[in-house]
Amino acid sequence: MIIDCHGHYTTAPKALEEWRNRQITALSAGIKDPALMPKASELKIGDDELRESIETNQLKKMKERGSDLTVFSPRASFMAHHIGDYKVSSTWAAICNELCYRVSQLFPDNFIGAAMLPQSPGVDPKTCIPELEKCVRDYGFVGINLNPDPSGGHWTSPPLTDRHWYPIYEKMVEHRIPAMIHVSTSCNACFHTTGAHYINADTTAVMQLIQGDLFKDFPDLKFVIPHGGGAAPYHWGRYRGLAQELKKPLLRDHLLNNVFFDTCVYHQPGIDLLTKVIPVDNILFASEMIGAVKGIDPETGHNFDDTKRYIEATLNLSNADRYKVYEGNARRVYPRLDAALKAKGK
Numbered sequence: 001m002i003i004d005c006h007g008h009y010t011t012a013p014k015a016l017e018e019w020r021n022r023q024i025t026a027l028s029a030g031i032k033d034p035a036l037m038p039k040a041s042e043l044k045i046g047d048d049e050l051r052e053s054i055e056t057n058q059l060k061k062m063k064e065r066g067s068d069l070t071v072f073s074p075r076a077s078f079m080a081h082h083i084g085d086y087k088v089s090s091t092w093a094a095i096c097n098e099l100c101y102r103v104s105q106l107f108p109d110n111f112i113g114a115a116m117l118p119q120s121p122g123v124d125p126k127t128c129i130p131e132l133e134k135c136v137r138d139y140g141f142v143g144i145n146l147n148p149d150p151s152g153g154h155w156t157s158p159p160l161t162d163r164h165w166y167p168i169y170e171k172m173v174e175h176r177i178p179a180m181i182h183v184s185t186s187c188n189a190c191f192h193t194t195g196a197h198y199i200n201a202d203t204t205a206v207m208q209l210i211q212g213d214l215f216k217d218f219p220d221l222k223f224v225i226p227h228g229g230g231a232a233p234y235h236w237g238r239y240r241g242l243a244q245e246l247k248k249p250l251l252r253d254h255l256l257n258n259v260f261f262d263t264c265v266y267h268q269p270g271i272d273l274l275t276k277v278i279p280v281d282n283i284l285f286a287s288e289m290i291g292a293v294k295g296i297d298p299e300t301g302h303n304f305d306d307t308k309r310y311i312e313a314t315l316n317l318s319n320a321d322r323y324k325v326y327e328g329n330a331r332r333v334y335p336r337l338d339a340a341l342k343a344k345g346k
């Protein structure tokens with residue numbers, strides 16, 4: 001079985017974006033007239049529309065490329081936690097999570113949800129807990145996306161190791177769900193959203209975790225660092241050296257019981273490096289398809305985000321290793337996913 005731990009609903013029907021645009025317009029009008037603010041109930045998307053948006057896109061590519069199940073969360077760049085206040089984020093997150101839940105109900109063998117949180121800059125993360133718990137309890141979601149920078153590229157929140165975030169971590173441990181550390185769109189012109197802000201954030205998260213001692217307080221907490229861990233695996237020697245200077249334990253002990261890297265790295269040399277540097281127990285298959293990079297690589301003739309090809313071709317993995325990357329590690333990192341599969345006899 002091949003589990004893709006990183007998929008977003010990037011192909012949701014247009015009505016979703018139109019609803020969000022109305023919400024943003026109402027905000028920019030200053031909410032003088034609350035009647036301008038759209039209600040969640042005004043968004044109408046039928047099951048047939050959802051089905052078509054998946055069957056002609058993600059599911060089609062999953063079948064072509066040979067993956068079985070995708071951990072599916074709302075479109076990351078659309079989370080845009082910097083827009084509006086908690087109430088705006090809360091309505092928006094609820095709508096987006098419900099759509100992912102409906103997709104998981106329409107295609108129960110192929111999709112299982114991960115939640116977007118209603119984060120908002122300067123707002124206590126514990127306000128996210130009701131949405132988190134609804135998604136786990138009522139929707140059967142198996143993970144969350146945690147945005148370390150709800151300001152969208154201005155980094156106004158404390159580091160991930162700060163107690164600021166602990167209410168979320170307590171719930172993650174209680175419900176046995178990991179968080180993918182995933183920023184959203186950049187509203188800082190210096191950082192391109194997917195080319196700079198995403199990769200910066202992945203790298204920043206790893207360094208914050210090295211500097212702190214978070215996993216002493218939360219030995220069971222699990223984070224997935226997406227996009228292959230940003231620059232961290234490439235610069236692993238730098239990070240090992242910095243950990244040593246900071247008098248931290250070896251990264252193997254300091255980080256790797258709790259931190260995992262996905263395989264959203266879009267060329268063979270990148271996957272070769274990831275699988276050489278990072279222990280196989282810490283690598284989870286993912287493609288982030290259909291996402292940031294949709295084109296075909298002229299050097300190979302295949303889509304950049306067809307990451308399974310690179311996992312198949314790398315000389316660094318045995319068949320037993322590939323089982324871990326494709327399935328075994330995901331079952332370990334996402335215990336609720338494992339339980340849902342076992343309940344179906346898988």
Ligand SMILES: [Zn+2]
Binds near residue numbers: 076226288
């Ligand atoms: Zn993503």
